Amino acid sequence: MLRAYQESAGRKPGESSPHLDKIVFGIAAVVAVAFVVWGFVSPDGLGNVASTMLNGTMKNLGWLFVIASSLFTIFAIVVAVSRFGKIPLGKDGERPQYRTASWIAMMFATGMGIGLVFYGVGEPLFFYMSPPPGTVDASTTQAVDVAMGTALFHWTLYPWAMYAIVGLGMAYGTYRLGRSQLFSSMFEPLFGRRAVNGVAGKAINILAIIATLFGSACSLGLGALQIGGGIVAGGFADSVGSNLLILIIAVLTACFVASAVSGIERGIQWLSNINMVLAVLLAVLVFVGGPTLFILNVIPRSVGSFIDMLPAMASRTPAGDDQALVEWMSTWTVFYWAWWVSWTPFVGLFIARISRGRTVRQFVTGVLLVPSVISLIWFAVFGGGAIGLQERAEQARNSGGMLAQLGEGGEDINFDTVLFDLLGQLGLPSIILTIVTIITVVLIAIFFVTGADSASIVMGSLSENGAEEPSKFNVIFWGVSTGAVAAAMLLAGGDQPDEALEGLKNITIVSSVPFVIVLSMLCVSIWKDLSRDPLVIREDLAKAVLDSSVTTAIRAHEGEPFVMQTTEAELDEIELSPLEQGPEEDQIDPADGPATS
Template identity: 75%
Template structure:
């Protein structure tokens, strides 16, 4: 590098040191809150007064979204995952999310439990049994034959693809942007603050920034409402399995939503340390106990064998799974993608604002490399074990029942087509473990409690995040704002379920359709965030120090070679005269030849 480039690096270093915390007062932003609240209320009114109309519009918009933008969801997920890995493995991975030398705020075990329970706990419980079993009965198009050993391995690899690296990379992107901007640069926890390096402070604090924050609130609202709907459906299935009710209808689902909403609003008002951390640690224990029970009582040897096969299939098929896109030329694949991969990417994208902001708040003091490694590796391993125990166990039980011809023991009652009731399949599986009646009832109740706490853990953090975005990035938003968004989440979830119809399977379709459509605007925001975050990290003092040291070393070696005419020489450091302005050294060409003191 030339001396001019060296001077530019020094100038950039001085500017980075002059950055000062920029904090807006923690007060309600009437434009952000008002616009987002009006849209949320309008959606709820539409859903309750004309659910058929809402369902019809969502279905039409879904078809257009999948046909025209399905490829973009697939490409965006791959780009974000690759971007996060590059950042972590580069020299930027050494940058701390806070001051240099600052210790982590939370212990590693609590950090992992809060991060995991908030990120996808309710999804793993809802889909942990049903998704691999469904893929075993009805594999992805153009893959393997159904109900074969190959179908079992493909089913597990596909489920791991949906629940490991890609979704957590999306969470890591937002979490890294918020944590770096807040703890390293002193910015607010507004979503828009991450785009300051791209658009400038004037745009970020103006209408453009408000539009970004509104989109973040709406994405969070619909993502958490979808989770609430899934939790209500599965709790309803548990109530039916326990014999408390004969069937699940909209009235029962709305009642469950109301109870869950009251619980997570109360938890959110208690704060992170007393509420979310306490519930997360309890739920980790309950989830572990349930997994041990299924592992011991289910097809243990089958579960152990399926783990390495799943990893091998995931690695082997990852390029194919990450690159297949829906198109009108392949209607079967298009329908499958809209119900699975595209839905998952849209759902996880809608979760990124509140999951990302939440894991940022609990990750202060960790380096970027630690942050990314913890977020990508730990949940992926846990997802592998969870799906192996529950999904692999379900496939093992299904295979055993098929060989014996025992229809009553089959978790899927249809020989063809993979007819799976996702609401009750987990409880049906527990019923096949041979537990005594009283023990099975207790386990069913504990499982319902597990589902409820998983949702409460995620939804209370979502309410806090939406409240913070409404109040200019306040770390502790007012209770009134948190309660409003908590109640709005429950109301939106009820409207989404009503849009699907009275049948629970149709209600699940309604949740998926609206989630995919609502996530489209935020998809573009995440892609822009990759560019903005890279620019921020490239200007970090630690990166500039590294670049400056490299330039100095290269210049010293170059001049040493010239001075000694290519012969061996020794480089050493000596004390130099103090120069107040290092640029003078650059201007006079003496950066690498400072004279020692006399």
């Protein structure tokens, strides 16, 4: 994934990059360092401030996350089905840079991550045993449908619509209009070129770096929690405390720094490919060893439940005196929307770079559907498998076979270890189970390393005026900062894993508020850009000319029958726009294959 990320930008490894933007880098770096210092010096103080700010955010701005997420999804779908769908993300006549199979495979890579591994088992199982407030009774047939439908709501169309908006704006501006690959460049139609190259643009890029930093740190924190759970499940430690979590983050961050310094891009690519294979093998193991028939039945039921429940889920807000609903929303839906918003710069930039030459409709359709199908299968296998085993154990009153036994509030599901508990219920021999547990921990660790590597490249790029391959110092700085921020976020939550998880969630929600507004403005900017595209203007002009010609002919012939004809004009009689001509190096012949500049 990393090498494709670099090669799709058109820059070879070792090639020089634009100079460092001292203002953007300096301010973002100060924010990161100050947060880390605060987290290590006074973790309780940071945790208290984050909790207070979370309460204010949920009370006053919870509605913003709910409304904005639905509007982002509607916007992406409307753009795809509208007349803008025919616009290519490149010059007229340019072919896609990657074949469809490769394009889908790379999106599969972005669709897999620590989040799916961490929540794949625990979230549907939690909703089955503790459904959202005001829905259905726990541990029932209806609870299965609610659990799977809610999980899909959080992990399919909505997050990928957010990614699609950023990816669309970046791909259109870069490959269609020739703008720089800075986040701020997408706002040119809204603020003007001078503004995006000035203070406003720098502010947007700083917010993009900070959003990526906290979103990535949240993912890495989840990875550390689950690796700690794997260590406990494997019998290598009795419990997981803050010291062990920080040690895990430190070791994995050191691995990332070593890979960045040595420049082993091929090694990271190899690890990423191995990770995909391990993830698929793990899913096959659970599918075959778990309640296979139950999983197969869950897949269509999940889709139906998602469609049926969508209006209610999309309109649920943390308002009023229902404190249980407010807490549930901050723990789940609003947290997810904040997390996805913070990941949009990274994922959006990546999918933009692999989508050159595709049309807007192809881009949005692929980005929405491919990862959503992957998430559906993943949650059906792991979440559905967990629910099936839990239901079977409940019916047999076999407490030893249960993956969780919820008390009030659902605090008895341990998200750090529930994946390993699921593996333990598959009836594997002890030696095989130990090997699978170790492999699963390695899987999460590789996600940590490659995720930090890729996210750090994005932050480094934004710090260096859109450099496709930022300097090693910049990449290392943001990689270390990501690990340090993840550790600070965990410390702010508390010494226990469940408290640390809440610390991650609280800070992620609060830090993403400004970027929700940025994404909302981006939708307006993209619409203005697409409305002025030459392809759209030519279509409007052709319709206007045709209407005018028909009207004139009807008047001239006074209602009598007539025939209209068109003649082909010579090419040298037509003055082509710069976009239609393209730079010399971008002009391609259909026989030459896809453009590579």
